[in-house]
Amino acid sequence: MHDAEIGVLLGDLYELYGWDFRSYAQASLRRRIGVHLKTTGLEDIHALRESVRKDPDAMAALLRSLTVHVSAMFRDPEFFLTFRTKIAPMLSTYPYLRLWVAGSSTGEELYSLAIVLQETGLYERSRIYATDINDAVLDRARAGVYPIGPMQDYTRNYHASGGQRPFGEYYTADSEYAVFNPALRKNVVFAAHNLATDASFNEFHVIFCRNVMIYFNKTLQERVHRLFYDSLLALGYLGLGRSESIRFSPHEADYEPVEAARRLYRKLQ
């Protein structure tokens, strides 16, 4: 599969459907298209291009393959520990809080944040905006139903992140699924938002965008960093994924790290 062929496919997606993946990271695109070909049984990228041109359902399936990112609850427990111990006390000085989970995907990160806010007494004054480009994953985040399999891992992560309660308090489980407590999304607004094209829609005290920008190329990453900078209040906090450093962004000098190596940054005055 040549980069030029991928370029042609992406051009089609944009012209026919308005989806713009031309600023996505190349190696991940190549991999995801490869995996998509395997799972759909399509012969090659030309066959994929044909099917997408003719069939909106094929487009929807490709959209899922290109945009869904896999997450976990309390992924990088140290990140949430820092949030709980260093940032939550600062946030408690505000009468109300607006938080944005950008690229929330199926919602694991969102529920993790909601739990920490609840345990630190901040939830009632919070409004959390959970956004994603993909409506289907937003529906799943809204439902809050997850396979039971990884719950043991999540429980371990939760405790490693400073959680003191039995994690099972937050969901009801049957043999297959864990259904998260609806109270956790009482103050959550779910909305479609495309980081590649849409503008800022509010001012936030906290923005989490973890392991989302790794799928973007450098140019789009810079756009998103500008968007976040413009959307954060002075002294607001930005949370990134473990492998994402602000060092490579145009706004490096506009933040200070909350704790070295934690990917939690505070916007300077």
Added chain:
Amino acid sequence: MIFVGMSLGGSRILPQILSGLGPGFSGTIVVVAHRHRVSEGELVELLQAHCPLPVSEALDKEVFRQGRVYVAPPDYHLMVEEDHFELSSDEPVNFARPSIDVLFDSAAEAFGRDAVGVLLTGASSDGARGLARIKEAGGTVIVQDPAEAECPIMPDAALSRVSPDHLCRASEIAAVLLKSPA
């Protein structure tokens, strides 16, 4: 550009291999090691203790440099493009994240004949397919002799898919790398 994959037992022999490269070594070395999440960060320190070259964890979109060693962060797939790293949080491949196949596939794609793939001891067949792709793309393939590997499953799986340019003991690999075109 040198790409190293390993799992069980690898953290015992890779320091030895790296210590055999002089401080003037001009290649770039990229390592994917299967490891449990609890040991995060430790591999960088372990390697740095023995390696004359600077060792660090690869960051997303970081432009890589010659004479350095980069390690995949735990829980991410690591890929290379022409001049920089790309990370992904996609599903595990061969039950592994990072997966050696994912790194090797991208290495074959981006570097072709300039890629050197090294597969060491390990308890999984991850890396075998990717190593074959490096070979198909014209790159150089080095496999640790399964007879001396702490866990021969990984090198054995590779040998069933690809005939290596060098099949050698861990103690000989540094010398091969010093002579390789990368």
